[in-house]
Amino acid sequence: MLNEHRLRREIVGEMHLRRWPPITPPMSIVQILRVGPSEGLPPFRGGPAFAAEPGQRHMQGILADGLLFTWERHSEATTLTVFASPDAPLLPEARAWAESAPGEVLRATLIDIESDAAAASARMAQFEVDPAELVCCDFGGGARLSSDFRIKDEGYGRLVVAAGQLGPVDLARAVQSLQELGNYRNMALLGLPVARAVWGKLDAAEEELRAFGRKLDSDEVSDNDLLDSLCAMSLELGTIAADTRYRLSATAAYARLVDERLATLNPVAIPGFASLADFTQRRFYPAIRTCETVVRRQQELAERSAQLTSLLRTRIETRIEDQNAQLLKSLESATQTQLRLQHLVEGFSTVAITYYAVSLLAYLSGGLSLFGVHVEHDLFAALVIVPVFIMLYVYLRRERHRLGAD
Template sequence: MREHELRRRVVSEMHLRRWPQLSVPGKVLQWVLVVEKDERSAEAEYLDHMLPAPLDNPGAAHRSGQFAPGVSIAWERHSEGSSLALFAEGTDPDLTAAMGWATGLPGRIVRATSLTLVKDERAATRLLPKMNFNSDEIVSCMISGKARIWADFRLQGDGFGHLLVAQNGLDDRDFTRTVQRLQDLGNYRNKALLGLPEAQKNWPQLDDIEHKLADLADRLCAKTGRDDDLMSELSALSLQLSTVATSTGYRMSATRAYAQLVQERLEELQVQPLDGYASLNTFTKRRFQPAVRFCDALVVREQQLSERADRLGSLLRARIDTRIENQNAELMRSMERSSKLQLRLQQLVEGLSVVALSYYLLGLVQWGLRGFDGVDVERTLAILVVPTVLTMWIGVRVAKRRLLGSPEE
């Protein structure tokens, strides 16, 4: 049996996101980076010095290794960038060298977090004064049944967002998975929020387009303005809407997908609120969900404006088509009147031609009769007038029918 060329890659995807088992007490530093396509080769070269890729998979999306005794590293490539995590043992590990190496990675930081891991809440209480949290904005809750977190989700002077996590007797493996889910929640939240500035930037443009569409609809109803001018303006507005949809489509879709992942991680963490503190659920509903809804509103509004523009275009095209049909009908009526007039003129000409031909024929007969003595020319011509006219009329009719066909044809 032949193996599918993507089989091993698909299987490896199921194992990429595993963290090494965390040490408590310990520390975790993580950076989430946006890396451009042209930076990927430089990133791979930089990683090769510390975290060489497996020989059987040089394009591996996950690398891990030991930086120094008690300090390990894990790097992972994502669709929009990369993440790098440092795992250190002890209460106050020396991460200066590891952090110096990490800063050399190409890319732009989307999120940088420092997690302090302690055994229980008693140890956490001793550390809380040193965490420099804003006491009015501390978020604290129970997660996964036993563990507890403290954070204010603000950047401190070192550029990191700090979290304090107490294990509280949670199984080591469960605790590792819980902390990883907690980090995934924050990482996806920040990636989702990348769409908010884009939505805010394009919202005024949609306001302007909506105003212009309303004005265009009023002019269309009032039948003011030339149809080609209205169609030109409508085409320009439709092009603007397409530009907005194209420039924001990917970012808004990503925001929607990341928001769904945030919701899934919240459910997996089994958050339990504590009296006197805001929980992760409360913080997410109050700060995160409104931003996501605003991004969704931008997409919905753009679609609605596109539908309005399409309806206006259909109405305008229907008016133009109706006007063209009326013009064509008027042209046909004009052509019909012209044809009838031409027919009457033709009949008049035919009548005149019969009279003229009869006159000239009788003139020739007159000259012929004058050559005979004893013939009463005047009386003979009087007798021949009617037969001559009838003969000429019949001759013209026969000639016309032979040339043009019968009237029925």
């Protein structure tokens, strides 16, 4: 018995989940792409509901005779696809059932699969299509697509596909890739309104940053006020980026998937008609470039704001350092002045202490007469003044040096 990893069967099964059933013309396909939460599908004709298990991303089954369906959950959308022969009696009910599923419809497509180009042209002629907008090309190695990619009155886009020489499995793979291209294209274009909405804000932010740059060269506004304004601007740019990051990042990811599907389909142009590649390049890529430009502008403006803030902070710090240096210099000058005054006071103190010491000694000399020793007071005072002064001066100087060393 193999000791399997708990995710082995899930990740291997993932490689087979998204495959459509084989398509044999003629066939009608209804596919609806929805955004929003969806935990399953409603019941069909009073039968049981098709509930998705927690974490389940794919479901398929049979609605009735000749009616198949597949359901898939993507990161932020779900697709429901119904396969039926054109004359299936329950096809209208199956279509109504698909329309009743939960979620907001982002793309709804009715696909007619015909056996050859003649049948496809006859089918396409039944719809109102402006020839100038008709996209017609070969794709997937032999199938032919015809569509104007417009939403019709019934709320669906119409695609007509001629199977050509493709077998049921290859045809299913090609049409599935075609639908994935369209679905990813619509998901990617969700970022365009977001990009357009913030474009004006980025213009205003860019002009404000230019004004900040000019103010840095003048003294009209204080540095602190400029710094507060720049911080507010940086916060606003950060808020814009946070509000748009998910949607624009998703747009970039979906655009890469569109490129991959387009390369897989390898559309071949038919003279006189626009090809799928032409349609995508002319209408899709300009929108994607707009979104990319918004992302790039956000990054550039954030960098410029950070640079201006850094320059302003550096200037403020330099000024503070200069002020601190001047303050230290003034403190040093005051300290030196105080030291000189202290030395002067010490000199005066030495004189005063000498005076009192000599006076005390003079009084002591007066007491010697009691012991029969006669001392001339004035002479005695004159003799001891200098020694006492020198002794006091040396003592005080030594004590000052000792305290300074401590």
